[in-house]
Amino acid sequence: MIAPRFAFSIHATDGLARTGEIAMGRGTIRTPAFMPVGTAGTVKAMRPAEVRATGADIILGNTYHLMLRPGAERVAKLGGLHAFSGWDRPILTDSGGYQVMSLSALTKRSEDGVSFKSHLDGSAHHLSPERSIEIQRLLGSDIIMAFDELVPTTTSREVQAEAMARSMRWAKRSRAAFDGGGDHAARAAIFGIQQGALDRDLRQASADALLEIGFDGYAVGGLAVGEGQDAMFACLDYAPQQLDPAKPRYLMGVGKPDDIVGAVERGIDMFDCVLPTRSGRNGQAFTWDGPVNIRNARWAEDLSPIDPESPIAEWSRAYLHHLIKSGEMLGAMLLTQHNLWFYQQVMAGLRAAITEQRLKSWASDFRTRYASRSSPARGGSRP
Known part of the structure; x- marks a missing residue:
């Protein structure tokens, strides 16, 4: 049987939440899905097989960073991003628009696109919708994002x-x-x-325009940029429902585990965020009892694991504390692996809860436990 180009199926719903699958040539993506971020062709501190072992079905690559280094044409010459990086499953690439706006010096916007200087060496570049799509095609992306313009929610x-x-x-x-x-x-x-932004009428106008054009899936953009969880959830109370219910909905750049749970309850199917990898490199581990700062002296002689079911359970909190305090790269590697595993455990829990029509109680139990910092965060049993 020939693998489909792109096929989204919803297997179960619970309220506004859905669970299902996206079938593509390079593999099936279980939804709700979390996509680890591989900005420059690598999920930092992880090998592809390790990323896959955490439960990830798809990763994200970045148009802006890869166009600057090593260059999209070079990646294409070397066989495309999958062969270049060693990841043989689906890859979604973002359009580069966010990074152009947030990282680049002397940015100039016009109807044609955005001219900017590289944050690496100051070299001049131009990114238009056509060039963004071309770069993503050269990279060999499985899911390409349209080029867009992001402005802060605090603007007029x-x-x-x-x-x-x-x-x-x-x-x-x-x-x-x-x-x-x-x-x-x-x-x-x-x-x-x-x-x-946070304007319901503007969101509706945007959704109407996108639906008229027609896409394989739809992202909710422009959130998780400092507006706070309450404001984000208020927008998600209506924004996903303005989009085609038969297509996947992707909330870009989100987020913390409790952000993801709340967004799934509001109908979101896909997520990405640098938080689990960045936090791992900086000594923070995510657990069912909330985040743990492994730098804290309380862990210096603690022989228990972060979570007895974690893939890094053979190493104690005391050892992880030592690694991070000593600046040893193994500490960043182990905590990144744990965090990506934990995020995938959250996604698996959400998928099971939706399938079994118990999402409300699962989410309530998760929030109660995750928000409680009173316990020593031993990990273990799930909501």
Whole structure:
């Protein structure tokens, strides 16, 4: 049987939450799904087989970083991002728009695209919808993101409306560029990105424009940029429902485990975030009892594991404390592995709870335990 280009099926629902699968040529993605971030062609401190062993079905690569180093054309020459990095399952690439806005010096926006200087060496570059899609095609992405313009939620409504409207024009150009991609378009997918900050009417206008263009999936963009969880959830109370219910919904850049649980309850299917890997490198471990700062002196003589079921359970908190305090790279590697495993355990718990129609109680138990910092965070039994 020939693998489908892209097929999303919903297997069960519980309230607004859904669980299902995305079938693609390089593998099946179980939803709700968390995508570890491999910004520069690697999930930091992890080998591909280790990432897969945590339960990840798909990872994320970054257009902006890879176009600057080593260059999209070079990656294509070397066989594409999958062969180059050693990851043989699906890869989603973001469009580069967020990084252009947040990392680049002397950014100049126009209807054509964005001109900017590299944060690495100051070299001049231009990124348009067409070039963003071309780069993602050269990388060999399985899921391509439309190029969009992100503005902070603190800007005026006029600025937000202008950015949303431009993003929708760029979405149409992104779709046209994708459709002109020949063989790659026949085996990849493209997602549109809803914008509109925290304004319900702007979000609806964005959704209407995206649905008219038509995409394989839809992302809720422009959140998790400092507005706080309450404001984000208030937006998610309506934004996902404005999108096609038969297509996957992807909340970009989110987030903390309790952010993910709340977003799944509101109908989101896909997530990505640097938090589990970045936190691991900085000495923070995520557990069912909340985050643990392994640098804390309380762990210096604690022989218990972070979690008895963790893939790093053979190493004690005392040893992890020593590694992090000593600046040993093994500490970052082990905590990153644990954090990615924990995130995938949360996703597995969510999928099971939705399937068994017990999401409300599972989420309530999770939040109660995760928010309680009074216990020594021994890990172990799940909600």
